[in-house]
Amino acid sequence: MTQLADSIQIRNTIFKNRIIKGAMSEALANDAGQPNDSHLKLYEAWAKGGLGCAITGNVMVDFRAKNEPGVVVAETERDLNKLKAWAEVGKRHGMVQLVQLSHPGRQCPKGLNRETVAPSAVPFSPALAVSFGTPRELREDEILDIIQRFATSAAICEKAGFEGVQLHGAHGYLISQFLSPLTNKRQDQWGGSIENRTRFLLEIYKAVRAATSENFIISVKLNSADFQRGGITEEDVIYVFKAIDAVGIDLIEVSGGSYEAPAMAGVKADKRKASTIAREAYFLDFAEKIRQEVSCHIMVTGGFRTAAGMNAALESGACDFVGIARPFAVETDLGQKLVAGQDVRYAVEKIKTGIPMIDKMAIMEIIWYAAQFKQIAQGKQPNPKLSPLKVFLHYLKGNVTAVIKGQINSRKSA
Numbered sequence: 001m002t003q004l005a006d007s008i009q010i011r012n013t014i015f016k017n018r019i020i021k022g023a024m025s026e027a028l029a030n031d032a033g034q035p036n037d038s039h040l041k042l043y044e045a046w047a048k049g050g051l052g053c054a055i056t057g058n059v060m061v062d063f064r065a066k067n068e069p070g071v072v073v074a075e076t077e078r079d080l081n082k083l084k085a086w087a088e089v090g091k092r093h094g095m096v097q098l099v100q101l102s103h104p105g106r107q108c109p110k111g112l113n114r115e116t117v118a119p120s121a122v123p124f125s126p127a128l129a130v131s132f133g134t135p136r137e138l139r140e141d142e143i144l145d146i147i148q149r150f151a152t153s154a155a156i157c158e159k160a161g162f163e164g165v166q167l168h169g170a171h172g173y174l175i176s177q178f179l180s181p182l183t184n185k186r187q188d189q190w191g192g193s194i195e196n197r198t199r200f201l202l203e204i205y206k207a208v209r210a211a212t213s214e215n216f217i218i219s220v221k222l223n224s225a226d227f228q229r230g231g232i233t234e235e236d237v238i239y240v241f242k243a244i245d246a247v248g249i250d251l252i253e254v255s256g257g258s259y260e261a262p263a264m265a266g267v268k269a270d271k272r273k274a275s276t277i278a279r280e281a282y283f284l285d286f287a288e289k290i291r292q293e294v295s296c297h298i299m300v301t302g303g304f305r306t307a308a309g310m311n312a313a314l315e316s317g318a319c320d321f322v323g324i325a326r327p328f329a330v331e332t333d334l335g336q337k338l339v340a341g342q343d344v345r346y347a348v349e350k351i352k353t354g355i356p357m358i359d360k361m362a363i364m365e366i367i368w369y370a371a372q373f374k375q376i377a378q379g380k381q382p383n384p385k386l387s388p389l390k391v392f393l394h395y396l397k398g399n400v401t402a403v404i405k406g407q408i409n410s411r412k413s414a
């Protein structure tokens with residue numbers, strides 16, 4: 001029976017254990033989206049801490065579509081040397097690294113980019129419309145361009161020495177927007193039936209596979225559900241999983257939710273079956289179901305906190321890997337601790353400033369954890385007691401500056 005400490009091979013890459021750090025946006029890049037020594041230090045801390053595999057925070061395939069300030073962009077070979085050094089950090093300590101490639105579509109805060117694009121011009125719910133504008137519908141030539149961008153970015157990652165990439169197809173980002181009938185109202189070959197809504201994902205997979213070698217790992221993170229009324233049905237989700245499995249995906253990470261319904265952070269936890277709550281992870285029920293339908297490797301992320309719970313999930317055969325995100329932001333040596341049978345010490349709780357309007361924003365989670373990454377990258381210890389309000393105010397200042405800079409730059413180039 002599979003246990004956390006067991007190794008496994010995918011293509012020609014050995015994963016020394018079954019623990020994968022789920023993608024967490026580092027927010028450490030400069031305005032130009034360049035990786036730097038902070039990324040190297042952060043990933044070195046996880047690599048030294050016994051982690052088997054790290055999926056990087058989402059890396060953008062298009063500079064014009066950034067989901068937040070400080071995100072890395074890999075659309076050209078401009079930063080190849082730094083990316084090579086980043087890939088090398090993992091190799092030195094036997095930690096596999098998959099770069100998460102992403103396009104946020106409509107999930108870009110107002111003012112950060114010149115415009116926001118998506119499958120259809122669907123506005124956000126009133127609470128989020130304060131921060132996120134209504135996107136413009138993509139033209140077909142733009143859809144084809146984005147598909148090619150994923151391939152270009154993947155080829156850059158392979159050249160840099162990363163073992164693979166993960167396509168971000170979950171959490172309401174662009175691929176997920178194409179899959180969901182809530183955000184995809186198109187009447188052409190990219191919308192309507194589930195076959196059409198899946199086309200964007202499949203075309204990206206095919207383009208990435210064609211642009212990389214046969215040993216390069218391609219993973220995708222997918223939602224088990226949107227957790228919104230009128231969202232993708234379970235039948236359609238199963239269709240998507242089977243379709244991407246059939247074309248040869250190596251690993252599917254099971255997650256759920258979006259900025260509008262952040263189930264990935266456990267917000268819908270109360271809706272889970274009692275048996276799943278006992279087994280910690282948010283999406284294990286679904287993983288068990290999908291396991292019967294696909295032959296690729298499965299990873300489940302969200303809610304795992306004890307070595308016993310993780311081993312039980314692996315032993316049950318529901319997944320091949322456990323994905324863990326937030327605890328790694330405050331316990332960098334969690335990899336070796338879990339393999340030794342110790343539990344996560346950090347009690348993951350909702351990050352709250354006490355101001356309801358702010359606390360409703362999914363972004364609050366992201367920025368508090370990003371502040372921890374900064375600490376680690378500076379060689380300091382993470383601080384679980386860090387004030388959320390202080391972090392939010394700092395973020396606000398950074399965003400306002402980014403918007404002002406963006407406006408100045410666009411005036412200059414106009």
Ligand SMILES: Cc1cc2nc3c(=O)[nH]c(=O)nc-3n(C[C@H](O)[C@H](O)[C@H](O)COP(=O)(O)O)c2cc1C
Nearest residue numbers: 022023024025057058264302303324325326366369
């Ligand atoms: C700070 C932060 C940044 C995140 N960034 C990403 C991301 O870039 N891509 C992604 O797929 N998920 C992202 N997530 C979601 C995590 O990968 C994961 O699905 C979620 O935190 C649930 O796992 P956990 O309960 O182990 O934390 C992020 C989560 C946090 C807290």
